[in-house]
Amino acid sequence: MNGSIYWLDGAPSPQPALGETLSADAVIVGGGFTGLATAIHLKRLQPEMEVVLLDAAAAGGGSSGRNLGLTPTPIGNRIIETLAGHGRETTAALHRAGLHGIELIERLCADYDIDCDFNAAGSILIATDPGEGELLQRQARAYAEIGAEAHLLDAGETARRFGAVETVAGLHLPCNRDLHPGKLVLGMKRAALALGVRIFDNSPCLEILAGDTVTVRTDKGEVRTAALALATGGYRGPVASLNRKIRQTYSYVIASEPLSNRQWDALAWPNRENIYSTHTQFWCLRTGRDGRLFMVDATNAHCPFDQNRDASNVPATYAKMSAFFHRRFPRLADLEFKRGWGGKIALTMDGLPSIGRLEALGNVHFAEGYSGRGVLMSQVAGQTMAERILGRELSFPDNPLLDRHRRDFPPNIAAWLGINLTFAKLRRQRRNA
Numbered sequence: 001m002n003g004s005i006y007w008l009d010g011a012p013s014p015q016p017a018l019g020e021t022l023s024a025d026a027v028i029v030g031g032g033f034t035g036l037a038t039a040i041h042l043k044r045l046q047p048e049m050e051v052v053l054l055d056a057a058a059a060g061g062g063s064s065g066r067n068l069g070l071t072p073t074p075i076g077n078r079i080i081e082t083l084a085g086h087g088r089e090t091t092a093a094l095h096r097a098g099l100h101g102i103e104l105i106e107r108l109c110a111d112y113d114i115d116c117d118f119n120a121a122g123s124i125l126i127a128t129d130p131g132e133g134e135l136l137q138r139q140a141r142a143y144a145e146i147g148a149e150a151h152l153l154d155a156g157e158t159a160r161r162f163g164a165v166e167t168v169a170g171l172h173l174p175c176n177r178d179l180h181p182g183k184l185v186l187g188m189k190r191a192a193l194a195l196g197v198r199i200f201d202n203s204p205c206l207e208i209l210a211g212d213t214v215t216v217r218t219d220k221g222e223v224r225t226a227a228l229a230l231a232t233g234g235y236r237g238p239v240a241s242l243n244r245k246i247r248q249t250y251s252y253v254i255a256s257e258p259l260s261n262r263q264w265d266a267l268a269w270p271n272r273e274n275i276y277s278t279h280t281q282f283w284c285l286r287t288g289r290d291g292r293l294f295m296v297d298a299t300n301a302h303c304p305f306d307q308n309r310d311a312s313n314v315p316a317t318y319a320k321m322s323a324f325f326h327r328r329f330p331r332l333a334d335l336e337f338k339r340g341w342g343g344k345i346a347l348t349m350d351g352l353p354s355i356g357r358l359e360a361l362g363n364v365h366f367a368e369g370y371s372g373r374g375v376l377m378s379q380v381a382g383q384t385m386a387e388r389i390l391g392r393e394l395s396f397p398d399n400p401l402l403d404r405h406r407r408d409f410p411p412n413i414a415a416w417l418g419i420n421l422t423f424a425k426l427r428r429q430r431r432n433a
């Protein structure tokens with residue numbers, strides 16, 4: 001297994017790099033879901049606007065083209081903890097923010113003819129012992145408290161929907177989706193170009209000079225602009241104060257060959273919901289339209305000491321993940337996983353992202369720290385940054401992620417130790433579960 005990303009098979013060649021000095025009404029740094037959504041919303045709202053997007057590599061090739069394509073709200077699988085820590089109103093608003101993200105993707109795909117294999121079957125969390133079953137009951141009560149749909153399934157119904165392992169209960173979350181992240185992000189890149197956004201790939205922003213006019217410098221050119229949006233995801237971007245709020249960790253996906261009919265029968269999975277284990281460091285399975293399986297096992301998440309080291313291709317990890325799958329699903333012992341890849345996750349101290357502005361630098365906006373749950377919130381962040389740049393009323397104003405106070409990570413060694421000790425503790429908890 002190598003690091004070639006299944007979702008990006010057939011991706012077009014990069015756009016030419018910036019090699020001159022330009023002026024633009026708005027510049028976006030970073031061309032993942034966040035940056036492309038910002039660009040698209042700007043052009044929809046103000047078509048005559050000159051919008052430039054700079055990407056250090058190729059727009060679409062960052063985490064947005066590498067993830068598992070699930071659509072958790074910012075709450076993720078931590079509904080009980082979020083309710084306890086933030087209260088009912090904020091938790092409900094975080095959930096609504098996620099649902100707004102789903103609407104944005106649906107509208108985007110309809111308006112720009114993007115087929116991203118949207119699958120609306122929902123998620124099922126599966127419990128394999130009574131303790132996990134009790135946890136699902138508490139989660140169901142927590143979803144009810146915020147008015148969100150979640151249906152407890154008994155052992156029989158869980159087995160009817162996913163019969164590949166012995167389960168005692170399940171929790172169906174119908175609002176969840178899965179999609180083909182490559183088709184979505186590359187479709188967004190196509191749409192942005194068609195709207196007239198000037199995209200420059202291989203154009204890393206190295207420096208930002210503040211003022212009434214903001215100057216964005218790359219290695220070979222610069223753009224002067226009245227408004228800037230920073231959308232560099234889990235990468236280390238050009239603003240040190242933003243980098244201190246996130247810590248780069250890595251997560252990995254493995255992809256199988258298309259399953260045979262016999263293998264599908266062995267999984268007994270008629271509706272193809274995405275399947276999560278109940279652990280904080282969960283494993284998760286989903287299908288693709290051409291009959292492949294994709295898996296993330298969060299126990300392999302990894303935080304390197306050296307934040308400049310790219311740890312996105314780790315074949316030993318893919319082999320470990322594949323061995324775990326075969327232990328968990330012995331009836332599919334012959335299923336081969338031939339592709340594996342990884343990407344950056346921007347972890348924050350409290351596990352929640354932020355959308356804000358850097359007023360000291362001028363009309364400069366940012367969104368970062370999705371902590372592994374960025375598919376939906378990046379769309380909301382892109383719409384928000386575009387509306388703010390244009391001084392428009394916000395479409396989703398009651399978003400608890402706006403302009404919130406965030407803590408810096410401690411210095412490198414402390415952050416590295418803290419995160420790795422937490423990961424190790426969660427791994428132990430899962431082993432002992």
Ligand SMILES: Cc1cc2nc3c(=O)[nH]c(=O)nc-3n(C[C@H](O)[C@H](O)[C@H](O)COP(=O)(O)OP(=O)(O)OC[C@H]3O[C@@H](n4cnc5c(N)ncnc54)[C@H](O)[C@@H]3O)c2cc1C
Nearest residue numbers: 030032033034056062063064067068070205233343374375
């Ligand atoms: C393996 C994996 C699985 C995941 N699974 C899920 C999932 O199932 N569901 C979910 O919701 N989330 C998931 N995530 C997280 C999700 O992919 C991200 O939160 C989301 O894609 C972030 O989008 P983004 O646009 O902010 O960043 P990115 O897509 O990473 O884009 C950032 C871009 O900025 C560019 N850049 C960086 N620095 C500079 C610079 N100085 N100058 C110019 N450009 C720069 C990069 O080249 C990159 O293209 C997963 C992530 C990984 C890695």
